[in-house]
Amino acid sequence: MKKFVLITSLFLAFYLVGVSQTINGPVLKKELAGKYEGEQKKGLAQGKGTATGKDSYTGDFKAGLPDGIGVYTDSVGNVFKGSFKYGLKEGKGEFTSPPSSGEKAMTGYWMDDKYMGKDRVDPYEIEQKVGSVSPRIYMTGPGNVIDITVVDPVDNSNVAANIQMIGQGNPRNDTSYNKYFFEDVKFPIEFDIRYQVRNKLGGINGSTAMADNSIRFKITKPGKWSITLKN
Secondary structure (H helix, E strand, O other), X not given: XXXXXXXXXXXXXXXHHHHHOOOOOOOOOHHHOOEEEEEEEOOEEEEEEEEEXXXXXXXXXXXXXXXXXXXXXXXXXXXXXXXXXXXXXXXXXXXXXXXHHOOOOEEEEEEOOEEEEOOOOOOEEXXXXXXXXEEEEEEEEOOOEEEEEEEOOOOOOEOXXXXXXXXXXXXXXXXXXXXXXXXXXXXXXXXXXEEEEEOOXXXXXXXXXXXXXXXXXXXXXXXXXXXXXXX
């Protein structure tokens, strides 16, 4: 009986610890969970505010996370003044360590909380383009997945393409609908894509004219990316 009571007590203790670690807001970054003073929306930090927990942050918030311009100080005393996105350092900023560390300040650009250097690094870059292809390249959220679709301009149907991946990733293609997926991608990664689509203007005597197109682009920023190519 004593053994049962002891096991039950231990289970309850672990359960309470787990519950106490659940973050309900208004700040959703665990290092900042504690005290918050500032603007809110639907129970979450939104707008200007100051959060103090293990670390501290003063600046712009969005949906409970640092998002925009602010100053973040961690528990060691390191300070980052600059731009944030989804609670991570993203964009231009300055990182300084405590004087006792002897480290020099770093200024430049960050991406996904990582220092990229003094020069700006674009999330993606179109390196070469032939034909009238008009790419739509955008990130829908965090991850390591890329989907590619080529659209015929005449009837908006998906068409087949010759896609060469330069880098690491697992291709998973849906040949029935001419959709191309690449999972477990290691960034940066490049793609060389060649395809043919019909010309909206048509050919001689109303015949259907085909147009050759190609594009090569590089994606630097990790995430879940969607690429649509349409002429």
